[in-house]
Amino acid sequence: MLDQLIIGAKYTLVFGFLIAFLRVAIGLCGGILFAFSISKRKQSWLSKIVDSIHFLPLTLIAYILLKPILQLGWEMEPSYTISERILIEIIILTVLVIPLTTVLIGKDITNILQQEFITSASVLGGSRFHILRHHVMPHLFPKLTILFGQQFIQVLFIFIHLGMLDLFFGGTIMGSAMFNEPPKSLTNEWSGVIGNTVHSFKSGQYWLILFPLLAFMLSIFAMQLIINGIKEVQQAKIGITAKKYKSKRTINHKENTENMFAPTSNRFQLVHDKKAR
Secondary structure, X not given: OHHHHHHHHHHHHHHHHHHHHHHHHHXXXXXXXXXXXXXXXXXXXXXHHHHHHHHOOHHHHHHHHXXXXXXXXXXXXXXXXXXXXXXXXXXXXXXXXXXXXXXXXXXXXXXXXXXXXXXHHHHOOOOHHHHHXXXXXXXXXXXXXXXXXXXXXXXXXXXXXXXXXXXXXXXXXXXXXXXXXXXXXXXXXXXXXXXXXXXXXXXXXXXXXXXXXXXXXXXXXXXXXHHHHHHHHHHHHOOOOOOOOOOHHHHHHHHHHHHHOOOOHHHXXXXXXXXXX
C-alpha cells in the first residue's frame, strides 16, 4: 500500500496542481475581459447565468464525459494512448469550472476598480495596463492564492469521487466479470487506490481505505498551510503585519522596566532633606 501511494503521488499531486493552476490562470484572463471589456448590464446577465452552475454536480458531469474515454475493457484495445487520456481529462476538469472562476475573479476586479485610488490613477493618466499591473494585481493576488488552494482541494475531491465510480486518472482497466477481478489503475494514482480498496470491502478489509484517505487529508492540510503562508507574506508587503505572540521573557522584561521608572514616594523628596541624610 505504501509503495502504491508513493508511486501514485506524482500523478495525483502534480496534475492536481496543474488543473487548479489552469483554472485560476484562464479564469484570470477571462476575469480581466469581464471587468474591462463588458458593460455592467452584460456582467449582471452573465453572473446570473453562471451562478446556476454552482448547483450542478460536477462529479456527475465529469463521469458522463470521461467514462467512454477512461474505462477500458478487459481484452479491448485502447482507442487513446495514456498521454491522450490524461490530456483529455485535464481539459474536461478544467473547462467545467472556467465560467465560475471567470465571473468570480471578474467581480473581484470590478470591486477593486470602484475604489478611490483607482479613480485617482485614471485621472492622473494611468492606462488600463498600468492600473491592472500596479493597482489591481497587488490587491488581487492574495485572493488568487486562496482561490488556487480551493480549486486544488476541489480537484482532489473530484478524484476521490471518480475513484469511487471506477474512473481512475489516466485510465481504468476493467477486470473480468467471470473471475470477479477488481478494476485496475494504469498509473496507480490515489483515486485508483481508493477504487481498489472499495472493492476490498467485500473481503471485510475495511481498514485498507484509511491510508489513501489519510494521504488526501495530509495533502489538503499542507495546502491550507501554504495558503496561510502566502497570505502572511502578501499582507507584510502592503504593511499589514500579523499579530505575533510575545514570549514570556519579553513580557517579564517589559514589566521590570516599567517598575524601574514607576513613581514612588521616596523619589519625590526635597533637596535639603537628601543633603541632610
